[in-house]
Amino acid sequence: MSNTDNGSVAVPAGVQLPIYMDNHATSQLDPRVLEAMLPYFTSKFGNAASRNHSFGWEAEQGVETAREQIARLIGATAKEIIFTSGATESNNLAIKGIAEMYKERGNHIITQVTEHKAVLDTCKRLEKYGYRVTYLPVKADGLIDLDDLKRAMDDKTILVSIMFANNEIGVVQPVAEIGKLCHERNVIFHTDAVQAVGKIPVDVNAMNIDVLSLTAHKLYGPKGVGALYVRRRNPRVQISAQLDGGGHERGMRSGTLNVPGIVGLGAACEIAREEMESEAARLIRLREKLKAKLEGALDYVHVNGSMEHRLPGNLNMSFVYVEGESLLMGINEIAVSSGSACTSATLEPSYVLKALGLGDDVAHSSIRFGLGRFNNEAEVDYVADKLIDIVQKLRELSPLYEMVKEGIDISKIEWQAH
Amino acid sequence: MAYSDKVIDHYNNPRNVGQMDKNSSEVGTGLVGAPECGDVMRLQIKVNPETQIIEEAKFKTFGCGSAIASSSLATEWVKGKTVEEAMQIKNTDIVKELALPPVKIHCSVLAEDAIRAAIGDWKKKNGVAESAPVHAVAAQ
Numbered sequence: 001m002s003n004t005d006n007g008s009v010a011v012p013a014g015v016q017l018p019i020y021m022d023n024h025a026t027s028q029l030d031p032r033v034l035e036a037m038l039p040y041f042t043s044k045f046g047n048a049a050s051r052n053h054s055f056g057w058e059a060e061q062g063v064e065t066a067r068e069q070i071a072r073l074i075g076a077t078a079k080e081i082i083f084t085s086g087a088t089e090s091n092n093l094a095i096k097g098i099a100e101m102y103k104e105r106g107n108h109i110i111t112q113v114t115e116h117k118a119v120l121d122t123c124k125r126l127e128k129y130g131y132r133v134t135y136l137p138v139k140a141d142g143l144i145d146l147d148d149l150k151r152a153m154d155d156k157t158i159l160v161s162i163m164f165a166n167n168e169i170g171v172v173q174p175v176a177e178i179g180k181l182c183h184e185r186n187v188i189f190h191t192d193a194v195q196a197v198g199k200i201p202v203d204v205n206a207m208n209i210d211v212l213s214l215t216a217h218k219l220y221g222p223k224g225v226g227a228l229y230v231r232r233r234n235p236r237v238q239i240s241a242q243l244d245g246g247g248h249e250r251g252m253r254s255g256t257l258n259v260p261g262i263v264g265l266g267a268a269c270e271i272a273r274e275e276m277e278s279e280a281a282r283l284i285r286l287r288e289k290l291k292a293k294l295e296g297a298l299d300y301v302h303v304n305g306s307m308e309h310r311l312p313g314n315l316n317m318s319f320v321y322v323e324g325e326s327l328l329m330g331i332n333e334i335a336v337s338s339g340s341a342c343t344s345a346t347l348e349p350s351y352v353l354k355a356l357g358l359g360d361d362v363a364h365s366s367i368r369f370g371l372g373r374f375n376n377e378a379e380v381d382y383v384a385d386k387l388i389d390i391v392q393k394l395r396e397l398s399p400l401y402e403m404v405k406e407g408i409d410i411s412k413i414e415w416q417a418h
Numbered sequence: 419m420a421y422s423d424k425v426i427d428h429y430n431n432p433r434n435v436g437q438m439d440k441n442s443s444e445v446g447t448g449l450v451g452a453p454e455c456g457d458v459m460r461l462q463i464k465v466n467p468e469t470q471i472i473e474e475a476k477f478k479t480f481g482c483g484s485a486i487a488s489s490s491l492a493t494e495w496v497k498g499k500t501v502e503e504a505m506q507i508k509n510t511d512i513v514k515e516l517a518l519p520p521v522k523i524h525c526s527v528l529a530e531d532a533i534r535a536a537i538g539d540w541k542k543k544n545g546v547a548e549s550a551p552v553h554a555v556a557a558q
Contacts, residue, residue, distance in 0.1 A: 323456050325482035329421075329429055341456055342482035349456070361453035397435055397486065399460040399478040400453060415452030 023372030066266025097239035106156035142171035169305030170314025179208025198272030221268030225261030330390035446540025
């Protein structure tokens with residue numbers, strides 16, 4: 001459905017189609033980041049591990065500057081930053097590396113049901129090797145209950161891995177409290193902070209974070225490069241390497257460094273640190289406008305996850321009685337995501353939304369908006385108008401909406417599930 | 419999901435949307451699927467008591483683009499057919515016509531079931547003997 005043949009919502013001046021509003025998936029590379037990276041592809045192409053000539057020194061200098069820029073954003077020191085290929089590798093390295101290094105101390109790991117698969121599947125693999133994993137539930141607002149965490153900890157617990165902010169519902173966990181509990185019990189605290197770093201304040205010392213995963217492409221940097229923060233004191237955390245090779249990155253992650261990518265990650269962190277405060281305020285304004293417009297025009301819509309503890313750019317809403325994939329089809333010049341099973345190969349709706357206690361039917365009806373640095377107010381207005389129009393059209397087509405409007409309780413119908 | 423032009427056309431211009439009086443003896447109503455599965459289809463037929471020809475068909479669907487297209491196409495196909503002819507419509511015909519991707523075959527099965535359920539309801543109302551049930555076969 002293009003905008004020209006569906007003229008019910010006009011495209012305002014200043015809005016370029018398609019509109020990208022899926023910044024949890026990935027983000028556009030900031031042109032300032034690209035500019036910083038370019039020399040490292042061509043003139044400064046050396047191997048950062050080459051210690052005996054200027055090409056190597058130049059590359060190494062670029063890497064060390066980036067290490068400092070990343071460290072500064074999260075309150076760490078440069079020596080605590082290990083470069084990886086991205087967050088999946090960072091999470092694997094953290095969890096497997098800690099499990100292996102500390103197995104004499106215990107075999108129990110705690111995580112939560114709404115983690116990214118890079119954490120959940122890594123934990124599942126460890127279960128096959130004799131580790132015990134507790135998957136904490138979340139409350140209806142998406143937050144874990146700290147009492148559940150306390151109860152789950154025992155003398156065999158070596159690691160707690162709880163994500164900083166969720167990639168679907170944007171809910172921000174009480175990370176500082178979790179870190180405090182972990183340190184009181186001498187348990188290592190890892191957090192997958194991919195969605196949080198550069199968006200909201202992250203301070204590894206103030207929050208007692210021991211190990212932290214981050215990736216460049218979620219904060220307007222390049223794809224294929226990430227980092228792992230590993231605490232060096234109070235306590236010194238040790239990680240068993242998962243790749244064998246040349247002993248790069250203090251022996252924790254071998255492999256020739258992706259120098260241009262690393263320089264880009266550093267530059268992205270530097271920009272994020274400088275602009276975080278004003279950018280967060282701007283995104284909250286945009287998000288609230290989007291939410292208010294949708295809620296003002298449509299009935300049976302609700303927000304998934306806590307509004308109070310949420311990333312500035314995230315809005316996850318259910319448009320009950322219409323299905324998510326057909327909604328996306330109607331707004332095909334707007335890039336957003338749905339928790340609907342029909343957009344996935346598994347035909348299972350979002351496990352994150354289900355963990356909040358949402359029924360499958362409501363999970364099927366959800367849309368995730370991820371606002372970012374390159375979105376503007378005109379786009380938000382257009383997206384809201386377009387979505388309202390499509391929801392209304394699809395509801396005219398929806399037997400469920402018709403029944404509800406006629407006062408029929410659809411939960412009482414004996415559905416024949418297929 | 420990259421859809422065929424036919425799916426997109428049915429999605430943009432769904433045929434025969436609406437409802438008919440389900441209490442009328444000439445109307446058969448089929449309601450299949452479940453909200454939890456993400457698909458609910460309601461298909462109705464209006465049958466001429468003299469000729470047993472389906473003169474009118476209406477649908478409403480909660481579901482993805484393929485589900486909407488499958489049910490919209492089903493209403494087009496049953497119109498003008500006799501009840502027995504409509505019973506012969508197979509989900510595989512719908513898959514072929516709409517070029518549905520393999521993960522969406524489920525939608526076509528649902529549409530076939532909706533046709534059968536509507537015909538079954540009409541037969542029950544009119545005391546017509548139910549023919550032996552033919553189960554939908556989903557190609558993998």
